[in-house]
Amino acid sequence: MLAFGCLADIKKNSSALKNSNSLECKLTPVKQSKAAIEAILKDLDSNYLEIGGGGISEVKQTRTNVYVVSIPQGERIDQFSYEISVDEACKVNILKKEPFTKNFSR
Numbered sequence: 001m002l003a004f005g006c007l008a009d010i011k012k013n014s015s016a017l018k019n020s021n022s023l024e025c026k027l028t029p030v031k032q033s034k035a036a037i038e039a040i041l042k043d044l045d046s047n048y049l050e051i052g053g054g055g056i057s058e059v060k061q062t063r064t065n066v067y068v069v070s071i072p073q074g075e076r077i078d079q080f081s082y083e084i085s086v087d088e089a090c091k092v093n094i095l096k097k098e099p100f101t102k103n104f105s106r
Helices: 007-012 014-018 029-047
Strands: 058-063 066-073 076-086 092-103
Touching: 029 058, 029 066, 029 076, 029 092
Parallel strands: none
Antiparallel strands: 058 066, 066 076, 076 092
């Protein structure tokens, strides 16, 4: 499991946090998606070693906590399904990562 923080968002909203009784993560859905996508991209950058292809062609949220990333590689598309969670301290945890491939024959 990997964890990534949202410290920058907390700092930006420090005045709002001062008025709050707790330090719970008050992220909007867009900020949650941004944090999740940043964590996924960091994971791919560290672990995806294919050197060909055209880079990331799609990042799609398919359910509230699931994202699918597509990376074209010649006659196939490598895809990764990520199940994530965002905790109350604004940390993104990658709970599950499943690779799969779509093949195209000529």
